[in-house]
Amino acid sequence: MKRPDLVSPNAGLLGYRQFQMAYVTNDLDRALAILRAQYGIADFTVFSPAPGQPMRIALAWCGETMFEVIDATGMGIDIYDKALPNDFAIRFHHIGLEVADEIQWDRLQASIRAGNHVVDFAGDNDVARFAYVHAPELGHYVEYVLLHEQGRLFFESVAAN
Incomplete structure (x- = not known):
């Protein structure tokens, strides 16, 4: 398989480099046990992005793809929990696309506005700007991520399989 060397934002909203597949669950420990036993992802980096919140996230690199599993039980951000039933589940939620720099971010924002696309959740923190x-x-959702230096360092430290 030969991949193009360059990201092609001129190809539209999906023309950025995909690096992530993300799932949501209502029981992170159970979901990770399944991913380990049935899918061979042995090592995860697990953390809570906001102390005191019930949200937990697990990240794992498998080759060039990062797998993310978000447990938003009780989180109250329905972008995550609205995809889940009351019983245990793991559900595909979004792909993550990397935006390389501010110029690409501005181009992306113009494309989102021009296409009347809906941004359901966005922010900017120490790790990244995201939408x-x-x-x-x-x-599913498409998450766009412009990593800050702290985010690059964090992503480099995520468990690799």
Whole structure:
């Protein structure tokens, strides 16, 4: 397989480098046990992004793909928990696309506005600037991530399988 060397944001909203597949669950420990036993992802980096919040996240690199599992039980941010039933589940939630720099971020924002796409959740913290674009035709979200230096260092420290 030969991949192009360059990201192609001129290809539209999906023309950025995909690096992540993300799932949501209502029982992180049970979900990770399944991913370990049935899918061979042995090592995860598990953390809580906001102390005192019930949200926990697990990240794992498998080759060039980062797998993210978000347990938002009781979190109250329905972008994550609305995808889940009351019983245990693991559900695909979003792909993560990396935006390389401020110029690409500005171009992305113009494309989002021009296409009347809905951004359901966005923010900027020590790790990254991010935006979740609702893509109902695709059945999932597309998260755009512009990593800050602290985020690059953190992603480099995530467990590799």
